[in-house]
Amino acid sequence: MSEKIILLRGRKVVGGRAEGEALVTHDTISGWGGIDPMTGTVIETRHELRGQSFKDKILVFPGAKGSSGWSAMFHTARLAKTAPKAMLFTTMTTKVALGAVVVHAPAVTDFDQDPLAVIETGDWVKVDGDTGLVEVTKRG
Amino acid sequence: MQLTDQERAMLDGTEGAAKQKAMELLVRYGEALGAERLVDTNNIAGVPGSSNLFLRDYYKDVGNSYEAIYSLFDLDSDEVVSVPKVSAYSCHLQGGMDPALWAEQGMGRDAFEHFQKDEAEVAGHGIQLLKTCTPYLAGNVPVKGEHCAWMESSAVVFCNSVIGARTNTEGRESTSAAMLTGKIPDWGFHLDAYRRGTHHIEVEVSVDDVFNWGMLGYFIGDAVQENIPVVTGKIGHANLIRHKHFGAAAASSGGVEMYHVVGSTPEAATLEMAFGSRKPVDTIRYGKRERRKVYETLNSVGTNPNVDYVMLGCPHAAIEQIWEVANLLEGKKLHSSCNLWLFTSRSVKAVADANGYTKTILGAGGLVMTDTCSAIGRTMPQGTKVVALDSAKQTHYLPAMMGVEAWFGTTRDCINAALTGRWSGEAP
Structure with a gap:
């Protein structure tokens, strides 16, 4: 069985390389009040990912919403070793930009195709933050 | 990013290690945003240097002092630097406990003593102890067009929408860096074109008290997410409290950082002015059914x-x-x-x-x-x-x-x- 590989090109937000399993949500994510940084779990009532952890995942999401504590919560997640391995998102805001900067993991935005349509939870994703190149291997 | 000579000097460390670390963070942040430059600001609202038990424990090996936490967490520095008094007008937003009723709030004496120590550091660094999510009710009222760097989503949306001053939703690290440098990325709500409306909201049921303004805000935030709604129709009796509850709600169910109420807010004298050259991407009505649904959701x-x-x-x-x-x-x-x-x-x-x-x-x-x-x-x-x-x-x-x-x-x-x-x- 041949593996299906898709390439996406985007813009560097934060440099560096990482690979891992994708966790995809079509809901924007709240930082403060929306995640538990000690476990990396989404806690927001009615969120698509409620109860799931982004620890060590390639987090694919539309962007940030809610409190200005976004960066401090994801920053805390990095210290607690629960942060995502990389972040791919579609809508740029100051919350998500600053959050990505302090998480230190590679982050990419402004893609040539919609990562939320192309990438599914469980796909294997390689991210090169410096070149903005993202390689997606579809799950079996 | 293009930096001025003064900014370049700070980045090179000629004004000390703390300003250098602050400028490094602002440049990384500005580049992440895709900003072209920084803008001067002399009105900053944040939560500098504050620490919870987790942070104090995490940094205990490097000496978990106020300066250590300001350096390593706020400035995302790889080393502890000496943090000078702030050089821009800065205030501290809300904090973790009441200074007199902390025992009633279930806080222990240790936590209270730490709170007092932190507060002395904040004051010692020249940061005003407003201790509120509503700085605009506690003495810090910007003017229209003023460039600010504020945290606290409900204050940000009030600052942009009701006052007509200019701020993005900043975070702890960017505000702490701005307090030392008087700089913030010139992106987003600092720019004219970015402030224009994206979605048209037509209000068809009477919205004229705090309760209804709050529900409408919650509905709109969910409907437009991080976009900029322009509200027309049966919305009335605008006052500070109604705007405060509306904006806070819209910034919670979504990421609304600015809205326009036509005929009421300062950059929306008319519908045309609110949208500028943008065409509304959607027109959304708020009627009895929508109001009922938002009440039930809440x-x-x-x-x-x-x-x-x-x-x-x-x-x-x-x-x-x-x-x-x-x-x-x-x-x-x-x-x-x-x-x-x-x-x-x-x-x-x-x-x-x-x-x-x-x-x-x-x-x-x-x-x-x-x-x-x-x-x-x-x-x-x-x-x-x-x-x-x-x-x-x-x-x-x-x-x-x-x-x-x-x-x-x-x-x-x-x-x-x-x-x-x-x-x-x-x-x-």
């Missing part, structure tokens, strides 16, 4: 009618709201199984004290607290299971954070619950 985490805690003051109460609560409670007593905490800023509480409102509320069995709120301080009366709230924002956060049931209604519904111990609010 009340979907409450089934038990026995209310044991009423929390008011999200965002921090204005003196007009404290006056209203004192009037409703005058000569009455709270139900024996119910507590009432009302949160405000220190400066507004000083007026409430002088006017006797604090005493009236205390006489009924309630407490007026400052600095924090139940969500920020993660503090509720012991044993709380069911909360009554008049803030859509607090209703959005508190049940998820504290595992309680919540009811949302008018301030009067909340006071009735406090007096009877039962929720009797009704859908509009």
